[in-house]
Amino acid sequence: MPLPVILSLSNIRVRYGTRVAVDGLSLDVRRGEIVGLLGPNGSGKSTTLAVAAGVLDPIEGTATVAGVSRATDPAGFARRIGLVPQVCGLYDELTATENLAFFGRLYGLTGHDLRQRIVRVLSRVGLANRATQRVNTFSGGMKQRLNLAVALIHDPPVLLLDEPTASLDPASRDALFVDLTRLREEGHAILLSTHHLDEAELGCDRVAILDRGQLVACGKPAELLRGPLTDHHALYGTLRVRPPKYLERAIRQRLASHADFEITGRRLRLSAETAEGLGRALAALLAEGVELETYRTPTGTLERALREPN
Amino acid sequence: MSRLGLILTLAAKDWWLFWADRRAAALCFLVPIILASAFGMIFHRPSSDVAITRLPILLVAESGDPFTTQVVAELLACERLEVRTTTRADAEAAVAKCSPAVAIVLGTDFEQVRNWQPGQPLVRPEVIILHHATASAERHLAEGIFTEVVMKKLARERFGSVPGVTEAGLTSPFQVVSATNSVTANTQFNSYSHSFCGMTLQYLLFWGMESGLVFLRERQRGVWVRMRASPVPLSCVLTAKGLATAWIALLQVLVTFGFGYLAFGVTVTGSLIGFVLLVLAVCGLAAATGLLVAAIGGTEARARSVSILVILGISMVGGLWVPTFLLPNWVRDIALSLPTAWAMQGLGGVTWEGRSLRTVLPSVLAVTGFALAFLTVAVWRLKLSEHHFRQGNL
Numbered sequence: 001m002p003l004p005v006i007l008s009l010s011n012i013r014v015r016y017g018t019r020v021a022v023d024g025l026s027l028d029v030r031r032g033e034i035v036g037l038l039g040p041n042g043s044g045k046s047t048t049l050a051v052a053a054g055v056l057d058p059i060e061g062t063a064t065v066a067g068v069s070r071a072t073d074p075a076g077f078a079r080r081i082g083l084v085p086q087v088c089g090l091y092d093e094l095t096a097t098e099n100l101a102f103f104g105r106l107y108g109l110t111g112h113d114l115r116q117r118i119v120r121v122l123s124r125v126g127l128a129n130r131a132t133q134r135v136n137t138f139s140g141g142m143k144q145r146l147n148l149a150v151a152l153i154h155d156p157p158v159l160l161l162d163e164p165t166a167s168l169d170p171a172s173r174d175a176l177f178v179d180l181t182r183l184r185e186e187g188h189a190i191l192l193s194t195h196h197l198d199e200a201e202l203g204c205d206r207v208a209i210l211d212r213g214q215l216v217a218c219g220k221p222a223e224l225l226r227g228p229l230t231d232h233h234a235l236y237g238t239l240r241v242r243p244p245k246y247l248e249r250a251i252r253q254r255l256a257s258h259a260d261f262e263i264t265g266r267r268l269r270l271s272a273e274t275a276e277g278l279g280r281a282l283a284a285l286l287a288e289g290v291e292l293e294t295y296r297t298p299t300g301t302l303e304r305a306l307r308e309p310n
Numbered sequence: 311m312s313r314l315g316l317i318l319t320l321a322a323k324d325w326w327l328f329w330a331d332r333r334a335a336a337l338c339f340l341v342p343i344i345l346a347s348a349f350g351m352i353f354h355r356p357s358s359d360v361a362i363t364r365l366p367i368l369l370v371a372e373s374g375d376p377f378t379t380q381v382v383a384e385l386l387a388c389e390r391l392e393v394r395t396t397t398r399a400d401a402e403a404a405v406a407k408c409s410p411a412v413a414i415v416l417g418t419d420f421e422q423v424r425n426w427q428p429g430q431p432l433v434r435p436e437v438i439i440l441h442h443a444t445a446s447a448e449r450h451l452a453e454g455i456f457t458e459v460v461m462k463k464l465a466r467e468r469f470g471s472v473p474g475v476t477e478a479g480l481t482s483p484f485q486v487v488s489a490t491n492s493v494t495a496n497t498q499f500n501s502y503s504h505s506f507c508g509m510t511l512q513y514l515l516f517w518g519m520e521s522g523l524v525f526l527r528e529r530q531r532g533v534w535v536r537m538r539a540s541p542v543p544l545s546c547v548l549t550a551k552g553l554a555t556a557w558i559a560l561l562q563v564l565v566t567f568g569f570g571y572l573a574f575g576v577t578v579t580g581s582l583i584g585f586v587l588l589v590l591a592v593c594g595l596a597a598a599t600g601l602l603v604a605a606i607g608g609t610e611a612r613a614r615s616v617s618i619l620v621i622l623g624i625s626m627v628g629g630l631w632v633p634t635f636l637l638p639n640w641v642r643d644i645a646l647s648l649p650t651a652w653a654m655q656g657l658g659g660v661t662w663e664g665r666s667l668r669t670v671l672p673s674v675l676a677v678t679g680f681a682l683a684f685l686t687v688a689v690w691r692l693k694l695s696e697h698h699f700r701q702g703n704l
Contacts (some may be wrong), residue, residue, distance in 0.1 A: 056699075
């Protein structure tokens with residue numbers, strides 16, 4: 001029996017000036033489910049999350065959490081949402097505890113209850129031993145964990161994460177997904193945005209693919225992967241060391257005719273129209289001294305859906 | 311949590327953020343104290359019962375006749391001048407270097423002055439006063455003292471032969487009584503009172519600006535999105551911001567004036583209630599300035615540059631650096647449209663001028679009015695930008 005819907009976005013439409021950022025999007029997230037919003041930059045992922053968080057008013061449509069809409073009960077709506085902004089929403093000058101105490105008080109938490117919750121969320125994200133240290137002494141991964149802890153301080157049923165892994169190394173990213181999986185098991189509904197296919201595929205129960213503000217596909221990653229094979233071939237990998245810019249440019253020029261590649265941090269995405277083209281591109285990369293730590297080759301329609309949604 | 315609870319939580323956060331960088335916080339208190347002390351020292355003048363400062367001048371006598379020699383001797387003996395005799399060439403060279411700034415040249419025909427008869431035509435000999443381009447005031451002072459010395463000398467020569475008139479009897483036909491014109495008796499201008507009022511005001515405005523910049527920075531960080539997603543109305547955020555700014559401004563006033571009292575005897579000689587009301591009004595002005603900077607500042611860098619320019623401008627014109635009585639009339643007229651001038655007038659009134667509550671009340675009302683006007687514009691603009699933010703027009 002499916003768990004109840006907790007977050008419901010219905011026919012959401014948002015416009016920035018003359019540009020439509022989200023166009024008639026409807027999406028439900030159930031209790032105990034992780035849904036990934038996937039799409040290229042400018043596809044409307046962050047805007048959708050902003051509407052779900054209640055910081056942006058759609059020109060059409062409604063967002064409700066457990067049946068409560070922002071229009072009817074703004075405070076009740078806000079209390080049911082935990083937002084993890086893409087840029088860390090923390091005061092660097094304050095300690096982890098002070099940050100949690102401040103945001104906890106904004107949600108009406110005080111006294112013993114607040115202190116207990118601070119201890120609990122800090123230990124849950126593995127920062128109990130850094131409780132009294134200032135945030136400006138934290139690494140990027142620790143900041144992101146505290147960012148998550150702040151969103152959890154009032155124990156909201158819905159968690160919204162805007163590209164939570166954008167500035168994380170692979171180890172921190174894996175740790176974050178372990179945390180998210182645990183939260184899902186506890187019954188939280190999680191909606192996150194990402195533009196990494198592997199995250200969506202491995203970490204999410206369902207994936208909603210956005211393009212130019214429209215929901216173009218939504219389903220379980222496996223279902224999307226089971227689609228018909230196409231003439232498109234891709235490889236995802238982690239580089240041992242990111243190559244210098246000049247080398248990246250040189251490789252791009254060499255591969256320009258038959259393959260495309262993208263390097264984000266140490267992540268590599270390599271794609272070509274044919275399997276032979278992909279093999280040639282990989283050989284060219286290795287010949288330039290680029291070393292792969294790990295790699296895999298999904299060949300489904302998820303990539304196709306992301307690149308060619310229509 | 312109640313609205314008041316939310317406001318206090320948000321204000322307390324700003325309080326802790328202020329103290330998070332303790333050195334920066336300490337500088338907020340130290341800088342106005344240092345500047346106020348320096349300005350106080352620079353503008354400090356001895357009170358009237360202390361010996362006056364003598365004006366240094368050079369004197370060139372191009373004739374050795376008895377009359378000129380006697381005038382030179384009397385100028386050398388004058389207690390308001392510090393006279394050194396020299397040649398014309400040396401005097402010109404010295405004045406050009408402003409060392410000293412004034413020289414008086416008595417020409418070869420200066421002796422003809424003694425032939426002066428009231429009502430009789432006379433070819434008047436020239437007395438040249440050389441002065442440096444920057445020493446207009448000193449030149450007028452030297453001319454006045456010189457004229458007095460020469461006219462006294464002539465009066466003695468004219469009336470000395472009148473039977474029964476002695477030289478001691480040739481005194482001025484009037485006597486000058488010096489008195490300061492103020493509300494209370496025995497009031498003396500206290501340069502430290504002025505400088506502590508001025509620098510405190512200036513740094514309250516700077517603190518207001520800084521608070522506004524912190525708010526701008528906050529709005530550009532993830533904390534703003536998080537705060538707007540929390541169940542906190544914008545009105546609470548703005549009230550808390552204003553409260554925290556005013557709160558810290560009040561602390562700055564207490565520390566700065568406390569130091570002024572202990573080190574330089576800066577006291578409230580007028581209405582204490584007037585002083586308290588003025589302090590509350592200027593703290594409110596600092597808070598409103600902060601919100602105004604956040605509301606209309608645009609980017610942080612732009613807001614900082616424009617705010618510094620405006621604050622320095624209104625500080626200078628408003629008489630926060632030097633007393634307004636040293637400023638030209640047109641500047642004083644412009645200053646009436648500035649909150650700084652009203653605040654300074656009020657604070658000066660209750661500190662060294664000894665004014666009553668009734669006489670400083672217009673200043674209190676004017677500063678409060680400016681604060682309310684700033685606040686109205688700031689809240690309107692911030693609510694408008696929040697509306698745009700919510701509509702996606704970032």
